[in-house]
Amino acid sequence: MWSKQWKSVVGLEIHAQINTESKLFSGAENKFGGPTNTQVSLFDAAFPGTLPVLNKGCVEAGVLTALALRCTVNKVSKFDRKHYFYADLPAGYQITQQRQPLAVKGYVDYCISDKNNFQTKTANITQIQLEQDSGKSLHDEKDKISLIDLNRCGTGLMEIVTEPDFSDGTDASAFVKELQKILQTIQTCDCKMEEGSLRVDANISVHKPGERLGVRTEVKNLNSIKSVSKAISFEVKRQIELLENGGVVENETRSFDTEIDETVPMRDKEVKTDYRFMPEPNLPPLHLFDNESVKTVASKISVINIDDIQQKLPPLPEDTRKRLEQQYCLKRRDVAVLVDNSGLVDYFEEVMRLSPTTNAKLVSNFIINQLLGVLNDKKFTIHNCPVTTDDFGRLIDLVQTEEISYSTSYKVLDEMFEHPNITPEDIVEQKDWRQISDTQVLTNICEKVLEEHPKIIAKYRKGKLKYLHTLVNKAVIDSNNKGNPRILKQIMEDLLDNK
Numbered sequence: 306m307w308s309k310q311w312k313s314v315v316g317l318e319i320h321a322q323i324n325t326e327s328k329l330f331s332g333a334e335n336k337f338g339g340p341t342n343t344q345v346s347l348f349d350a351a352f353p354g355t356l357p358v359l360n361k362g363c364v365e366a367g368v369l370t371a372l373a374l375r376c377t378v379n380k381v382s383k384f385d386r387k388h389y390f391y392a393d394l395p396a397g398y399q400i401t402q403q404r405q406p407l408a409v410k411g412y413v414d415y416c417i418s419d420k421n422n423f424q425t426k427t428a429n430i431t432q433i434q435l436e437q438d439s440g441k442s443l444h445d446e447k448d449k450i451s452l453i454d455l456n457r458c459g460t461g462l463m464e465i466v467t468e469p470d471f472s473d474g475t476d477a478s479a480f481v482k483e484l485q486k487i488l489q490t491i492q493t494c495d496c497k498m499e500e501g502s503l504r505v506d507a508n509i510s511v512h513k514p515g516e517r518l519g520v521r522t523e524v525k526n527l528n529s530i531k532s533v534s535k536a537i538s539f540e541v542k543r544q545i546e547l548l549e550n551g552g553v554v555e556n557e558t559r560s561f562d563t564e565i566d567e568t569v570p571m572r573d574k575e576v577k578t579d580y581r582f583m584p585e586p587n588l589p590p591l592h593l594f595d596n597e598s599v600k601t602v603a604s605k606i607s608v609i610n611i612d613d614i615q616q617k618l619p620p621l622p623e624d625t626r627k628r629l630e631q632q633y634c635l636k637r638r639d640v641a642v643l644v645d646n647s648g649l650v651d652y653f654e655e656v657m658r659l660s661p662t663t664n665a666k667l668v669s670n671f672i673i674n675q676l677l678g679v680l681n682d683k684k685f686t687i688h689n690c691p692v693t694t695d696d697f698g699r700l701i702d703l704v705q706t707e708e709i710s711y712s713t714s715y716k717v718l719d720e721m722f723e724h725p726n727i728t729p730e731d732i733v734e735q736k737d738w739r740q741i742s743d744t745q746v747l748t749n750i751c752e753k754v755l756e757e758h759p760k761i762i763a764k765y766r767k768g769k770l771k772y773l774h775t776l777v778n779k780a781v782i783d784s785n786n787k788g789n790p791r792i793l794k795q796i797m798e799d800l801l802d803n804k
């Protein structure tokens with residue numbers, strides 16, 4: 306009931322680990338899961354006298370990401386120190402970009418789909434900044450000690466901040482999925498949320514329509530798409546109940562407890578942190594160039610040209626969706642499924658290339674309704690699918706030319722998985738699954754059905770069309786499921802009309 310009186314608003318801060326060999330300011334290796342404290346340079350451990358050296362690869366990845374998210378890349382950005390004291394941050398400050406970030410003002414189109422609802426929405430990106438990741442505290446509950454692993458300390462992060470453009474957990478999680486696909490396409494982050502290489506902070510508030518945005522809480526470190534959606538739903542409900550009962554929402558940091566599916570206040574909530582931001586004195590402003598300004602530079606060795614990076618931008622998921630819609634006249638809902646599953650677009654297009662006369666809608670239906678299901682059941686992925694695109698196209702041709710029925714094609718596909726060396730034509734031959742289209746044979750079957758069911762005919766005469774289907778189904782069964790249903794329906798109708 307309350308949902309009509311309240312509007313919820315969500316903005317996201319996403320930390321994406323940059324996919325580079327080494328860290329943002331040091332040459333230490335950047336890899337997940339190494340033995341503790343084996344990927345730590347003196348700089349990462351904050352030894353006095355060590356200095357940051359900016360990793361060009363991280364900047365290039367940041368620029369490519371910014372362009373993919375349609376941001377304006379700042380020609381000059383700056384690094385700042387953000388101070389806080391925590392054991393996993395040995396320097397006592399994080400180098401980030403507070404005053405002038407790498408990029409600003411972008412947007413992402415993303416799709417929302419469930420059974421009843423399919424739509425495309427747009428989320429605006431406020432900014433992207435480069436910053437260091439912290440180390441990890443490991444708590445040994447048994448011996449009551451905490452240990453530090455600095456392997457992650459200093460890894461390059463892109464913090465991607467969105468405008469408060471989402472209305473609920475469904476929106477926000479669909480956006481995160483799209484962002485994952487984009488970053489994986491451009492390979493700037495592997496987006497393994499379970500390994501922490503993509504982490505989401507959700508800022509959530511509620512207000513009454515027409516009023517100002519409410520006070521936000523921030524739920525930190527959500528590490529799965531499900532958690533993003535569940536944490537936001539819980540938090541919206543909690544805030545509304547609190548306000549309905551005369552309480553106030555505090556601007557606090559919370560975490561999501563996946564055991565109970567609830568958000569809980571973080572321990573540091575009482576402390577209002579003063580980060581004492583200051584410019585990082587050991588790093589000069591970061592200058593980027595374009596085709597015009599690069600002409601003025603004498604040595605091009607360490608120069609980063611935004612226009613060069615723009616050239617490297619591959620087609621993004623939304624570009625692919627639009628192209629498939631136009632090129633093959635497919636529905637957006639279907640195109641979204643193809644793009645959602647890695648490798649399916651390539652498989653689809655290969656089938657189309659090998660048999661260009663095949664109906665594209667039929668191919669996408671076969672992939673979505675049949676192939677995906679069998680792959681899941683038999684624990685395959687499209688990448689190790691035993692059915693070649695050539696054989697798959699031929700299976701579809703068998704249906705298109707009415708050699709076999711649509712329902713038989715399921716059985717043929719199943720056999721093709723079991724016996725990848727046998728062609729679909731041979732399977733149909735061996736199993737005697739060829740569809741009967743001979744009109745004389747089918748007329749005989751229909752006549753027999755009509756003789757045996759005068760009552761159904763009477764009902765059909767009263768104008769209930771569904772009884773035609775009943776009669777046709779009976780004929781299909783009498784034909785051992787081999788009669789061509791389209792022709793059987795035609796014959797049945799003709800016979801009924803002439804009786």
Ligand SMILES: Nc1ncnc2c1ncn2[C@@H]1O[C@H](COP(=O)(O)OP(=O)(O)OP(=O)(O)O)[C@@H](O)[C@H]1O
Binds near residue numbers: 468520521
């Ligand atoms: N009233 C609101 N309700 C929901 N979200 C909001 C509201 N106001 C701002 N936001 C969102 O909160 C986020 C603020 O992120 P930002 O990085 O600017 O600040 P921060 O959370 O204070 O900083 P930090 O990086 O230290 O967490 C943005 O995603 C923004 O869209």
Ligand SMILES: [Mg+2]
Binds near residue numbers: 318464466
């Ligand atoms: Mg932030």
Ligand SMILES: [Mg+2]
Binds near residue numbers: 318523
């Ligand atoms: Mg924040």
